[in-house]
Amino acid sequence: MSNIRDVAKLANVSVSTVSNIINNKNNVSSAVYKNVMEAIETLNYTPNLLARNLKTNKIKFIGVILPNIYSHYNQIVDGILKAAEEEHYHLIIKTANDMKNYENMVLEELIDLGVKGILIITCNATNTGIFDSILSKKIPIVFLERIIKDKDYNSISFDNFNTIYEITENLLNGFMLTHSDEEREIVLVTGHTEFSSEKECENGFKMAFEKHSGNCRNNILHVSLNREYSFKQILYFISQMDKIPDCFITSNEVLAENLIEILGVLNKKSEIYSLSGDSWYKFDNRQGTVKLKRNATRLGIEGMNLLIKNLNSPILFENKQILLKNERENSEMVYKPTTITDTKKEKINLLLLDGPMSEAMLKLIPNFEDHFGVSVDYRKCHYIDLYNSIIESNKMGKSDFDVFLIDLPWIKEFVESGCLLKIDDFIKNDNDEFLLNFNENVRKTFIDYSSSVYTFPLMVGVQMMFYRRDLLEDTKIQWMFYKEYGIELKPPKTWSEFNLVAKFFTRKYNSNSPTEYGTCIAGLNPTGIIEEFLPRQWSYNGRIITGDGEFVINSIENIKALNSLCETYRYCPVESIDYWWDDQIDKFVKGNVAFINTYNSHVSNIYDRQVANMFNNIKSDAIPGNASVLGGWVFGINKYSKYPKESYEFMKWACSNSLSVHNTLLGGFVPKNNVVDNSRLSLAYPWMENISTYLDTERKKQTIRNKKGKILDMNLFEKILADGILDAVAGRKSPEETLSAVKDKFEQIVLGSTS
Secondary structure (H helix, E strand, O other): OOHHHHHHHHHOHHHHHHHHOOOOOOOOHHHHHHHHHHHHHHHHOOOOOOHHHHHHOOOEEEEEOOOOOHHHHHHHHHHHHHHHHHHOEEEEEEEOOHHHHHHHHHHHHHHHOOOOOEEEEOOOOOOHHHHHHHHHHHOOEEEEEEOOOOOEEEEEEEEEHHHHHHHHHHHHHHHHHHHOOEEEEEEEEEOOOOHHHHHHHHHHHHHHOOOOOOOOOEEEEEEEHHHHHHHHHHHHHHOOOOOOOEEEEEHHHHHHHHHHHHHHOOOOOOOOEEEEEOOOOOOOOOOOOOEEEEHHHHHHHHHHHHHHHHHHHHOOOOOOOEEEEOOOOOOOOOOOOOOOOOOOOOEEEEEEEOOOHHHHHOOOOOHHHHHOOOOOEEEHHHHHHHHHHHHHHHHHHOOOOOOEEEHHHHHHHHHHHOOEEEOOHHHHHHHOOHHHHHOOOHHHHHHHOEEEEEEEEEEEEEEEEEEEEHHHHHHHHHHHHHHHHHHOOOOEEEHHHHHHHHHHHOOOOOOOOOOOOOOOOOOOHHHHHHHHHHHHHHHOOOOEEOOOOEEEEOOHHHHHHHHHHHHHHHOOOHHHHHHHHHHHHHHHOOEEEEEEEEEEEHHHHOOOOOOOOOOEEEEEEEOOOOOOOEEEEEEEEEOOOOHHHHHHHHHEEEEEEEEHHHHHHHOOOEHHHHHEEEEEEEHHOOOHHHHHHHHEEEEOOOEEOOOOOOOOOOOHHHHHHHHHHHHHHOOOHHHHHHHHHHHHHHHHHHHHHOO
């Protein structure tokens, strides 16, 4: 195996010169740098991180100590890993199995390895001397889940007290409502109370019982948190009871799984309520088992972030004790048994767009049909056909279709022309918090229209920039970029920066580029190329029409935007002028392109490890210029529908919390808070972590009205604009010529529609 001396010898330089280059201290000539990098490549030299750290203590290692990796502990690790990778920390993960002596040994081992900090779920809360000793060495510690009372240590923990209190309170209230003379029993199964997490469970349980009196008996069983040991303890406890308790509450999923197994062996039944980690699962066939979810991934993320803050500011940092509250979902009345008549199985008909979004939703239709006793039929059609079919249905007063799938730009036109049924009364009768579960920006844009509601959003499309993180963080590439342009290589924030970086990563202009193309547009006429142009237009403060109805599409701002797009195309595959978003993404995931700007609703393949060559190297950011096209699709009810109530229930079902995560996993994006805030989803789809921020940058397309105030067919205007943009991008006309011709055609259409 080659070492640093071999590299130095082959490159004919000193060992210190090689070390400086490896550590990104590139104050050397281009010839020396090239020789060293070629020697590293020839010898296939890879620095040994642990060996380097023992010698220099410059590698950023973090020690993580857990009891085990069962249940929610692995989710905590997922969160720690996510936050650590963002800041280039490396983890050394150890399990101590709740053995105090072994935990102390592991702590000492981590200190010897030179870790920068430690995250720990400790079993040794009484022996604070070892922790004080570590802190005195300027090695910060963050305690996860189990905190140490009366010490000013960094910590982050779950709100176990209130979670257990609330479920116990609800169970007791339910028992009281039955007015039964039979004594009921609830048993709490938890770990030993030397752990604060378990003590808080016990305290919440006891507090709920202190508020109640009556025929309810409580029992607390303290067991080992080890899977195998606790199985034996729980089995012995239950075997000594005359009657199986009505309910068990457990402090983690391992104990609940043991209970399920034991009750199965004994052929007994009981309700089980278990504290768990976070999960997007909504449907569980194991009757009588309820998971009380806690955001374990978020706890890991926040714990690591707290440690990083401490490391970045060791002198001024003030220790923090964070209690991670469980997020409550607003109530939704979706599955109501009395909603649909039972006397006749009705059928509703859907008019849908032919594409992945509809396919994802249709896969879940059996759930609706089984719960509501309503069958569903549908027709799928292409974009323009869908628009024309809805217009035709309204003109002819047809009831062939009950529910329409509607593109965002069409909503205003369809509401004003009377295509859609107002659903305010349905919402009022439900008297729940369904609408509050949508992201606030989404409610304003997709739902509220003139103080009334006509639609529910099924999918929101957010334009984002995706790029190759490995390329931007490669020291050799960074050095080459700096030598060429004299500025740091980083994700571009403006369209000028974007084009500069795209040029650098295009092999036609840079023979050393690791990718063939810097970027790749989705130029398909009309929608693709329009939505490449609009973000640039808005970034340069351009617009199509003024508030007074004057067309300004040929303004200086719009000419600059079109020039920018024309330049971008020079760094793209020639055929991308005919690409749809899926074609663009396919080019990116194969590693041929450094940057793309695309919609979140099309990026599932980017994060598919079977498809993408560089899953861990893909990052997302706001689109350059910080102004992107807001896209999305909504459901609305045909004003002439024969089954408006059933149609409303379908719309609500399709956009419910119960199915929003499933729909997102299948390739859509239902803009509900439980999706946006789901830490597990953000691990699978990292772009979701900042989705609320991206939604804030979204803009709607302008609508065009004639002199009488009627909204005109925007598809016609978009086709004219798209044809013009493509003429300029392909070099057939100049941007000035193109936009002047577009303006003339727009004015003729408006004039013709008024006369």
